[in-house]
Amino acid sequence: DDFFATVAEKSDGAALRGDYSKIDAQYVVKQDWDAYTPEQHALWRRLYQRQAKLIPGRACDVFIESLEMLNIGDGIPRFEDSSALLFKATDWTLVAVPGLVPDHTFFEHLANRRFPVTVWLRNPEEFDYIVEPDVFHDFFGHVPLLFNPIFADHLQEYGKGALKAMKLDGLSMLARLYWYTVEFGLIQSPEGLRVYGAGILSSGGEIEHCLTSPASLRLPFDVERVMRTLYKIDSYQETYFVIDDFQQLFNDTAPDFTPMYQRLKALEPLPANTLLPGEANLALK
Ligand code: PHE
Numbered sequence: 386d387d388f389f390a391t392v393a394e395k396s397d398g399a400a401l402r403g404d405y406s407k408i409d410a411q412y413v414v415k416q417d418w419d420a421y422t423p424e425q426h427a428l429w430r431r432l433y434q435r436q437a438k439l440i441p442g443r444a445c446d447v448f449i450e451s452l453e454m455l456n457i458g459d460g461i462p463r464f465e466d467s468s469a470l471l472f473k474a475t476d477w478t479l480v481a482v483p484g485l486v487p488d489h490t491f492f493e494h495l496a497n498r499r500f501p502v503t504v505w506l507r508n509p510e511e512f513d514y515i516v517e518p519d520v521f522h523d524f525f526g527h528v529p530l531l532f533n534p535i536f537a538d539h540l541q542e543y544g545k546g547a548l549k550a551m552k553l554d555g556l557s558m559l560a561r562l563y564w565y566t567v568e569f570g571l572i573q574s575p576e577g578l579r580v581y582g583a584g585i586l587s588s589g590g591e592i593e594h595c596l597t598s599p600a601s602l603r604l605p606f607d608v609e610r611v612m613r614t615l616y617k618i619d620s621y622q623e624t625y626f627v628i629d630d631f632q633q634l635f636n637d638t639a640p641d642f643t644p645m646y647q648r649l650k651a652l653e654p655l656p657a658n659t660l661l662p663g664e665a666n667l668a669l670k
Pocket residue numbers: 539542543544545546547549550562638639640641642643
């Protein structure tokens with residue numbers, strides 16, 4: 386399924402996919418929408434249609450509502466059009482990038498309410514599995530959530546916090562927070578568990594697995610617990626963390642993390658399948 390390395394793991398700059406020959410100082414490029422082929426638009430439609438069928442009853446409300454408004458089912462979207470809608474809603478803009486960008490650059494974009502979206506689309510052979518994020522993951526998975534004002538504010542704070550964490554040697558911990566929330570997060574709703582993590586929403590298989598499989602754990606979100614927990618990049622997650630709502634995510638990540646980084650650095654990180662004494666795996670309906 387839709388697994389890929391995070392920016393943090395690719396920061397060695399090893400063999401990135403994408404054309405980096407025309408970047409500006411912020412790694413921004415033109416999307417060059419006219420260069421997409423009819424086959425690529427058709428592949429986007431197939432990816433879109435598979436996910437669209439899986440979304441009802443599984444994705445969180447803001448994802449479903451934003452997706453409808455974005456109207457991106459017909460082919461690879463023009464970033465400028467969606468960016469204008471997004472800017473009206475939450476003051477965020479989309480910028481086109483060739484692929485993964487250096488940590489510092491990525492966080493600078495987030496801190497300035499710019500979301501970097503990769504321009505290239507996976508090949509047909511990569512329909513189910515992609516190692517690096519492509520335009521389908523970045524756009525379909527991430528952009529709809531940015532229409533929620535609280536989540537949008539949170540992601541900007543995350544960007545600022547990550548720039549700070551780089552100076553405090555806390556980035557590995559903050560990367561776990563990103564992974565278990567922005568990429569693989571679950572959220573409570575009156576109708577039951579829902580997905581808000583982009584890595585799940587753009588995946589054909591994990592979207593059902595994460596909500597129903599007894600093979601994975603679902604634990605209440607706790608910042609410190611999340612930042613101690615290792616994650617899998619090449620299989621379904623063994624643990625998901627569940628927020629009550631986006632306000633909880635915002636509030637719980639607002640305090641100064643400096644003392645927490647110090648404390649956690651002295652502890653061994655926990656394997657991805659850990660259930661600590663006293664922790665309760667959330668019951669499935
Ligand atoms: N509050 C964190 C700090 O002081 C910054 C942060 C905000 C990190 C939101 C993640 C998300 O370092």
